[in-house]
Amino acid sequence: MKKIEAIIKPFKLEDVKAALTGAGIVGMTVSEVRGFGRQKGHTEMYRGGEYTVDFLPKMKIEVVVPDGLAEKVVALIVAAAKTGSIGDGKVFVEPLDDAMRIRTGERGDNAV
């Protein structure tokens, strides 16, 4: 099993969700997060004064999939979330030891 964590632009969430559900992925967790990478925040104006917002709003998507699907899911996320401009985000893939469905007690791939 792999856990795929993607940080994307907030307005791309709908596209990514559609791409993943279209490919048969049945569940995901999203959260509103803030952070910066090379984009390094942006500046805003208020009453003639410029100020920097360092932590930009992003969406974090977490999806857990069987090992065989991981590459495909990553490719789908990248394709759906890409705008080509700076700040598109990143995708992280990490191995996952186990999972359990709380209601039934199923484990491993059956639980996701």
Next chain:
Amino acid sequence: MTGAFLFPGDAFARGPQEGMTVKDLRWRIAVAVIVACLFAVGGWVFAQDKPTAPVVAAAAPAPPPSKPDPAGTATGGIADVTAKTAGKPTLDEIADFAGHNRVSLNLMWTLLTGFLVMFMQAGFALVETGFTRAKNVAHTMMMNFMVYAIGMTGYWICGFALHMGGLGAISTMGGTGLLDSEFTISLFGKDFGLFGMKGFFLAGSTYDVAVFALFLFQMVFMDTAATIPTGAMAERWKFSSFVAFAFFISMFSYPIFANWVWGGGWLSQLGKNFGLGHGHVDFAGSSVVHMVGGVTALAGAMVLGPRIGKYNKDGTANPIPGHNIPMGVLGCFILAFGWFGFNPGSTLAASDLRISVVAVNTMLASASGAIFAMFYMWLKYGKPDPSMMVNGMLAGLVAITAPCAFVSSFWAFFIGAVSGLLVCWAAIFIETVWRIDDPVGAVAVHGFNGAWGVLSLGLFSDGTYGEGFNGVEGTVRGLFYGGASQFVAQIIGTVTCIVFIFAVSWAFFKAYAVVFGMRVSPEVELEGLDVPEMGVHGYPEIQGPATLVHAMGASSAKAPSFTVAPERAR
């Protein structure tokens, strides 16, 4: 915390779990004594001052027609004129009825426009809260809310009497000269009216419909002045010291200056006594209301000092964005709506048809103020700043408030345009040159543009209105229409307002700061005033990253100390 005397907020900061201390008890006793004194004095005043018996009304009107009248053309006629013989009124009865109608129309106009001005409190609350940070919303809102209640109480006790006690007859509302007692001193062989002395608690001898209508209208004007400083002093002001201030401005500083201009005091008599135009003329309150509010705000912001994180060590300023632009814009619209009460209502008469000119001038100036502020920010800083467009509209409204009845539509638009530019320049000037932190721009909007408004009256009044204003024959003319002395009177009024209001306000704030303390502790300011000062978060559910982003150097945002039961959290 200075001084031994404690306020509830101070006690709360130590934690309510400590129970009632001796100091708490002392505070409670002090409040009880003040309230008891108030009732005793009020009771005594009423006991001395008995109302006159009501005048019995004439015969009842004839019954209405029994046929329905969908077009409305047949409703109302001779049968509706109150007469001894129904349907056959005498000439005297008709004249009586016409006079009564005129007064009832004027009284209703005064009350209705007063209700509109009352609603401007909501506009101020939204503008000030929208342009400050989310961690202080409950505190900022409640200052704007309580200033209405406290200000009204103070104005009823003695503010109205000091302000209007020597007004003389209210000619548009029946003309009974009940408010006839002005304290005057003699200088250069002329009388200088300083303050009124009748109408305390609106007791017996002023228990009169016209006086009560005037009270309502003047009270909401006073409240507008009183709520302006809360914006400049927001996000760091102790609520307890705000409460004391609300009594101060409603009972003393505002009524005295207002008496000089509107209550028959010495500024209004400059024309009669010294031949300076019509004396200091301020139709609806650019100086009396807005400059008083703006100058008080300046004194308060100076005594309080800037918010933590506003200025860097090298003296440069950091922008601290407001937390809710839509709230600020909605507030501005409510204010612009209320201004249709503020300016046209100041005729105190619907029978004075100049009200249409006043209303149109008011809206034109608000438009040009917003437009010119937009272009100024756009050209100078690259974007049309929303908060400054809002302030531009308000600045236009503030500036046209004094001259609205005396100028043509061209000059109204021009006055608004200048104020749109002036407010942008002044806001940044105050912030970067004077280094005074005014979170919502109250000094720039109300102080600078209040001054511009009364001065512009002395420049552009075209002589089409104001016959006999302040007891001087002829109409009101500005410098460009042959009235140079009117401009001099406007300058005297402006300087007097700045000097007098700044001096008494600064002295009050400084004395209060030394004796009781005006400002919350740095910890409270960084955490946000809502919980330490008011006991509750304005937005309990979003004390998260949104607040952190706008904290601008303030790094500690404490989690709420209570826990929500799981079933309620869902």
